[in-house]
Amino acid sequence: xxxxxxxxxxxxxxxxxxxxxxxxxxxxxxxxxxxxxxxxxxxxxxxxxxxxxxxxxxxxxxxxxxxxxxxxxxxxxxxxxxxxxxxxxxxxxxxxxxxxxxxxxxxxxxxxxxxxxxxxxxxxxxxxxxxxxxxxxxxxxxxxxxxxxxxxxxxxxxxxxxxxxxxxxxxxxxxxxxxxxxxxxxxxxxxxxxxxxxxxxxx
Amino acid sequence: xxxxxxxxxxxxxxxxxxxxxxxxxxxxxxxxxxxxxxxxxxxxxxxxxxxxxxxxxxxxxxxxxxxxxxxxxxxxxxxxxxxxxxxxxxxxxxxxxxxxxxxxxxxxxxxxxxxxxxxxxxxxxxxxxxxxxxxxxxxxxxxxxxxxxxxxxxxxxxxxxxxxxxxxxxxxxxxxxxxxxxxxxxxxxxxxxxxxxxxxxxxxxxxxxxxxxxxxxxxxxxxxxxxxxxxxxxxxxxxxxxxxxxxxxxxxxxxxxxxxxxxxxxxxxxxxxxxxxxxxxxxxxxxxxxxxxxxxxxxxxxxxxxxxxxxxxxxxxxxxxxxxxxxxxxxxxxxxxxxxxxxxxxxxxxxxxxxxxxxxxxxxxxxxxxxxxxxxxxxxxxxxxxxxxxxxxxxxxxxxxxxxxxxxxxxxxxxxxxxxx
Numbered sequence: 242x243x244x245x246x247x248x249x250x251x252x253x254x255x256x257x258x259x260x261x262x263x264x265x266x267x268x269x270x271x272x273x274x275x276x277x278x279x280x281x282x283x284x285x286x287x288x289x290x291x292x293x294x295x296x297x298x299x300x301x302x303x304x305x306x307x308x309x310x311x312x313x314x315x316x317x318x319x320x321x322x323x324x325x326x327x328x329x330x331x332x333x334x335x336x337x338x339x340x341x342x343x344x345x346x347x348x349x350x351x352x353x354x355x356x357x358x359x360x361x362x363x364x365x366x367x368x369x370x371x372x373x374x375x376x377x378x379x380x381x382x383x384x385x386x387x388x389x390x391x392x393x394x395x396x397x398x399x400x401x402x403x404x405x406x407x408x409x410x411x412x413x414x415x416x417x418x419x420x421x422x423x424x425x426x427x428x429x430x431x432x433x434x435x436x437x438x439x440x441x442x443x444x
Numbered sequence: 445x446x447x448x449x450x451x452x453x454x455x456x457x458x459x460x461x462x463x464x465x466x467x468x469x470x471x472x473x474x475x476x477x478x479x480x481x482x483x484x485x486x487x488x489x490x491x492x493x494x495x496x497x498x499x500x501x502x503x504x505x506x507x508x509x510x511x512x513x514x515x516x517x518x519x520x521x522x523x524x525x526x527x528x529x530x531x532x533x534x535x536x537x538x539x540x541x542x543x544x545x546x547x548x549x550x551x552x553x554x555x556x557x558x559x560x561x562x563x564x565x566x567x568x569x570x571x572x573x574x575x576x577x578x579x580x581x582x583x584x585x586x587x588x589x590x591x592x593x594x595x596x597x598x599x600x601x602x603x604x605x606x607x608x609x610x611x612x613x614x615x616x617x618x619x620x621x622x623x624x625x626x627x628x629x630x631x632x633x634x635x636x637x638x639x640x641x642x643x644x645x646x647x648x649x650x651x652x653x654x655x656x657x658x659x660x661x662x663x664x665x666x667x668x669x670x671x672x673x674x675x676x677x678x679x680x681x682x683x684x685x686x687x688x689x690x691x692x693x694x695x696x697x698x699x700x701x702x703x704x705x706x707x708x709x710x711x712x713x714x715x716x717x718x719x720x721x722x723x724x725x726x727x728x729x730x731x732x733x734x735x736x737x738x739x740x741x742x743x744x745x746x747x748x749x750x751x752x753x754x755x756x757x758x759x760x761x762x763x764x765x766x767x768x769x770x771x772x773x774x775x776x777x778x779x780x781x782x783x784x785x786x787x788x789x790x791x792x793x794x795x796x797x798x799x800x801x802x803x804x805x806x807x808x809x810x811x812x813x814x815x816x817x818x819x820x821x822x823x824x825x826x827x828x829x830x831x832x833x834x835x836x837x838x839x840x841x842x843x844x845x846x847x848x849x850x851x852x853x854x855x856x857x858x859x860x861x862x863x864x865x
Contacts (some may be wrong), residue, residue, distance in 0.1 A: 408561075431790065
């Protein structure tokens with residue numbers, strides 16, 4: 242079981258994509274990167290209040306260089322870490338005290354998370370996933386597609402409990418970009434959820 | 445009389461049993477009720493509380509026919525394409541009108557079961573699939589007074605560059621707090637509108653400049669602001685009550701907006717693919733019914749000292765009718781399998797619209813041509829109310845218009861052929 246999002250989850254997804262012949266076949270014609278935007282919500286607070294959840298999320302952020310993390314300063318997500326959890330996001334990894342942050346996260350409310358987003362970027366190219374990593378606000382704004390939504394909706398998608406189409410159709414996730422391209426490559430979208438994401442169980 | 449040409453279907457005992465059971469229901473329940481409804485002089489009698497329409501609808505729901513197109517994960521019947529085709533052909537054999545009632549019934553909950561989450565599943569889909577008393581009954585609101593079959597054109601992705609040449613639509617939805625408010629009229633040709641509790645409704649969204657800038661929602665019809673017109677008195681499909689619905693500031697929650705931009709523009713045609721397979725299949729059933737009536741009559745009716753079927757001109761007609769029935773079954777079943785695969789198995793919602801539309805056109809046209817020739821074989825008796833064939837002929841004729849005229853459906857398919865082939 243991996244934590245979403247975490248370094249472990251990203252590595253497992255990359256492996257699953259590499260191993261899945263069904264995904265490679267379904268996505269063989271796909272060309273296009275995604276900027277994914279995860280908005281904080283109640284479930285995010287609940288997961289952060291668990292040690293594994295907090296450790297997983299820190300490991301995810303730690304995949305970014307310090308300069309990228311610094312760009313979160315002054316954003317709602319940066320403020321959550323600096324003002325509510327007591328550690329600026331651009332702190333070196335050894336400065337993150339999980340115990341202290343867990344004690345403070347219980348005081349975190351959904352209101353504190355208003356506008357707080359985490360960004361990650363994935364580059365899908367002819368059946369392979371060339372990159373998947375957290376990025377700073379403002380990076381990869383020119384991505385071919387943008388997919389945004391609350392953390393709980395993202396979890397439904399990456400767990401494979403709900404397919405991407407249902408989440409987008411019911412407005413739980415918002416997809417921006419050339420829709421006709423997506424529609425012509427629905428096999429790739431479906432296979433990404435069914436064959437890759439669902440192949441990495443999350444906790 | 446029935447011979448299944450596909451050995452995989454013929455040798456499958458489960459499928460044979462399914463056909464026999466559905467046929468028995470169509471013969472013993474649907475057809476007698478359909479004839480009774482057809483002969484009612486006032487369409488209000490068809491929709492009255494004590495009408496056989498309701499008895500048949502309840503029995504169809506008890507048998508689960510209202511769940512054929514519902515996602516199996518959300519209470520669907522769980523049949524495959526071949527099974528669905530067998531059921532629908534047999535029901536169509538009994539009556540296209542009453543089969544249309546159970547078809548349009550499930551459009552809104554089927555779309556919800558495929559694409560919605562949360563409240564809609566709990567409040568609409570679950571009680572709908574569990575209903576065996578026809579407490580829930582759906583209709584499909586597409587055409588409008590100013591925009592009839594053209595509305596189907598707007599659902600064809602290949603026609604999108606030209607969609608602004610059409611009327612921009614009369615039924616409009618505008619955001620209203622945390623939901624939507626709906627205004628405008630749907631035309632008189634909404635099947636089951638007079639009897640429905642809910643409508644799966646096509647609307648346009650601000651700035652209301654194009655049918656492509658639309659959405660599909662589910663609207664409960666027991667609300668203030670909903671007005672239903674009288675059921676239409678018509679030539680054929682008289683057991684399929686049709687009427688208009690007008691919306692005057694009718695509110696729905698945001699969750700009830702099931703397909704919205706940009707998916708509406710690019711994927712609403714997939715609903716038409718499914719309904720096209722449905723129509724093509726049930727009209728294949730009608731074609732077969734007309735053929736069987738004519739064959740039976742031609743064996744018993746004697747002219748010039750020998751049965752009609754021994755006359756060469758009649759023989760030739762019977763052959764042509766047989767050919768149309770068989771080819772219609774093969775074609776509609778094959779395309780049903782394709783659409784089913786894309787909708788319920790792969791879930792890529794990218795079925796070929798030109799094939800689906802042609803399945804509908806082929807099934808309807810075959811039904812009309814077969815019913816026409818069948819009536820011709822009956823001669824003058826075919827024009828009397830004494831024989832079923834006159835009803836089948838009128839129903840087949842109505843089919844060339846209902847659910848999109850065959851001309852417009854063909855034009856929509858042609859746009860797709862020119863662009864994609």
